[in-house]
Amino acid sequence: MSTAESATVYGNFLSKELSFISDVDRQRHLSLFGIPLSTEAGIYPVTITVLTDTGEETTINFNVQIVSGGYGVTNIELPEGSDLSLIDTSTDEQELSMLGSLTSQITPEKYLTGPMGLPAAAPMNAVFGTRRSYNGGEVNRFHLGADFAGGPGSPILAAGPGRVVLVDWLSLRGLATVIDHGWGIYTIYAHQKETLVNVGDFVQAGQQIGTVGSSGRVTGPHLHWEVWIQGTPVDPMQFVQQDFP
Ligand SMILES: [Zn+2]
Structure with missing residues (x-):
């Protein structure tokens, strides 16, 4: 994700902290997250909080659908x-x-x-x-x-x-x-x-x-x-x- 100004980004998904890696300007942020195999298929909420260097805090909530991997x-x-x-x-x-x-x-x-x-x-x-x-x-x-x-x-x-x-x-x-x-x-x-x-x-x-x-x-x-x-x-x-x- 991108932010208009330098920011710290953090979040939560599947009861685990989402860790973000930011570029040098801290305006582009990326998180890699592995879904544990034991997770049931379903809709799960993600919460992401953006805290800009000027002190503005925004929280974003959305849902992610996890589908079955069909493993044997x-x-x-x-x-x-x-x-x-x-x-x-x-x-x-x-x-x-x-x-x-x-x-x-x-x-x-x-x-x-x-x-x-x-x-x-x-x-x-x-x-x-x-x-x-x-x-x-x-x-x-x-x-x-x-x-x-x-x-x-x-x-x-x-x-x-x-x-x-x-x-x-x-x-x-x-x-x-x-x-x-x-x-x-x-x-x-x-x-x-x-x-x-x-x-x-x-x-x-x-x-x-x-x-x-x-x-x-x-x-x-x-x-x-x-x-x-x-x-x-x-x-x-x-x-x-x-x-x-
Ligand atoms: Zn093996």
């Missing part, structure tokens, strides 16, 4: 002998909470200069958003990324330029890397066999950052790739197909 349901059978603590939802919650805090931090600079590239030269074999059960249990989780069927040891590529903010062994995602692309946009690369980067490295689009493996909660080797927007996982393929904004 699937059951995953973990191989016999798998560590069953991996299907305890508290393990999911701990990892999501850690990644949520990490990806809620907004770097004001935008490193992406166009759409993202694919993170592996391999066919995609599981899409984002599918609701999942494990070993025939309750359907209580979502597939938060897209899977690529790369063979073990094949290259994992940075989807865009950015700074590495995490390289660590996680319970579910196994050996994982998180890249900050600026403006609250992050990519996550999971189940790696090995990593080629360190926290603090700045990587270029298409640079190899690791290799495909089967670490963490998997049924076989593949790359699980996620995009998070200011603390919320969203469909990564949107970012391959178009540039935001």
Whole structure:
């Protein structure tokens, strides 16, 4: 949105603060917001407040319609002998909470200069958003990324330029890397066999950052790739197909 004079803009949507990134004149303002997968389709109010440097405050209210993503349901059978603590939802919650805090931090600079590239030269074999059960249990989780069927040891590529903010062994995602692309946009690369980067490295689009493996909660080797927007996982393929904004 644009304002006639320099202003600070803030707002609220889905019980969450809307964070705005403003240009140097603070007359053009942009907010990126990920809709959580658990959101029911419906009409939701947005509130935006503009506070100009001269002290004038204006509040704008409007509604946004959220439509169903039409995602499917699937059951995953973990191989016999798998560590069953991996299907305890508290393990999911701990990892999501850690990644949520990490990806809620907004770097004001935008490193992406166009759409993202694919993170592996391999066919995609599981899409984002599918609701999942494990070993025939309750359907209580979502597939938060897209899977690529790369063979073990094949290259994992940075989807865009950015700074590495995490390289660590996680319970579910196994050996994982998180890249900050600026403006609250992050990519996550999971189940790696090995990593080629360190926290603090700045990587270029298409640079190899690791290799495909089967670490963490998997049924076989593949790359699980996620995009998070200011603390919320969203469909990564949107970012391959178009540039935001
Ligand atoms: Zn996956």
